[in-house]
Amino acid sequence: MQFPQTIEELLGAVAAKGGELDGLGFADDKIVKQARSQGLVDVDPGDAWTLVDTVRLTPTQRLVMGLPPILRKPSVLALTLHAVATAFARIFGNRRAHP
Secondary structure, three states: OOOOOOHHHHHHHHHHOOOEEEEOOHHHOHHHHHHHHOOOEEEEOOOOOOOOEEEEEOHHHHHHOOOOOOOOOOOHHHHHHHHHHHHHHHHHOOOOOOO
């Protein structure tokens, strides 16, 4: 894929790919840096193993481009801790002696 020449082309390309675009050298591109400084995209530079940079639309920009928001599901640990805290509150909560 060629590098986009304008920020609008970049946003259109990222939106066409579902809000995320991977490629080599995206983090160093001038247009990507401008879009990042304006808060339109987030960039995850590749590590030494993969060398693939990931460009993602910010949550606000996803809505502007007509993409659905990303809903994060709670982890198994968070659900377990919540269940334990709820059970603990039911067992030991609200135990007052009535006169």
